[in-house]
Each structure stands twice: as C-alpha cells, then as structure tokens.
Amino acid sequence: MSALDTCVHSVVRTGILLHLQGLGPTVEAQLPVSADLYRRWYGGDISALNEIELALRLAHGRWTMQFSKDIADAVRLISARPLWLSAAAGDTGQAAHLKTSLDVIVRRRNQIAHESDFDPSTGTKWPIDSALAVAAISLLEERGKAVVAHVAAEY
Numbered sequence: 001m002s003a004l005d006t007c008v009h010s011v012v013r014t015g016i017l018l019h020l021q022g023l024g025p026t027v028e029a030q031l032p033v034s035a036d037l038y039r040r041w042y043g044g045d046i047s048a049l050n051e052i053e054l055a056l057r058l059a060h061g062r063w064t065m066q067f068s069k070d071i072a073d074a075v076r077l078i079s080a081r082p083l084w085l086s087a088a089a090g091d092t093g094q095a096a097h098l099k100t101s102l103d104v105i106v107r108r109r110n111q112i113a114h115e116s117d118f119d120p121s122t123g124t125k126w127p128i129d130s131a132l133a134v135a136a137i138s139l140l141e142e143r144g145k146a147v148v149a150h151v152a153a154e155y
Helices: 001-019 034-042 047-060 067-077 083-087 092-114 130-152
Strands: none
Touching: 001 047, 001 067, 034 047, 034 083, 047 083, 067 083, 067 092, 067 130, 083 130, 092 130
C-alpha cells in the first residue's frame, strides 16, 4: 500500500509541477500554494518552483492515497478524465471492479495493521498465504501502472 500511495503522490506532484511549467492539460484545481509563491513563479523566479514542490509535499503528505476514491480525487488535480473509467477502457463494470478490488485490499491491510484480520462473512481468522500476498501485490502494481498510464496519456 505504501508503494502505491507514494506512486500516486509522485505522479500528482509531478503533474502539478509540469502544469505550472505550461506542460500537460489545463485543470482547474485549488492548490495549497500561497498567492505570493504563484506571483514569484509567474514573475520568473525559478526558485519558487522548489518552494511550491515543498508546499505540495507538506499539504499532500497528510493525504492518504490508498482507497480508489482518494486516488481518483488526487488524480483529478491533474486530469479531467475519470481515472477508473479510463483505466477500464470505458467499461463501467470493469471500472467498478478496479475500484472495489483495490478497496478490499486496502480495508484488509488496514484490518491487519490496526485491528485483527477477521473474515467479515464468518467472523473467524482470515488466513493469508503467499498466493494471496502475491495476488494483492500484483493488483496494487496494476493499479499503480493504471494511474501512471492515465496521467501519461495527457502529457
């Protein structure tokens, strides 16, 4: 989960910085950057870009980008196209599956890390083996690649 979260943070931050440099799509987004920094940047002060990146890191550092909705909200800062529908090539059923399968893994990870790993349907311990772990990692990798491909298509 941490790797996917880091990937989304990096892609979104890079997209915002590219947008500020006139690259990529035009997106209407409120960014957590002071008006003074914008003035400096658009006034030609190149060092302002480093400060903007730091401001983004600080503001987004408290934003967990793990659940499908949070990831889509973050990507919306740099892309007007619906993330999961794009990743599913326009298939709404597949888009729903992409979101649901990711959210199941996030919830289970959070149960393991913060509570106890009980199967919600039976109330008994939910065993995990290497095949389940590998499948979860593969799914997270696929979702990360989908985010990158979605954004890369616009830059």
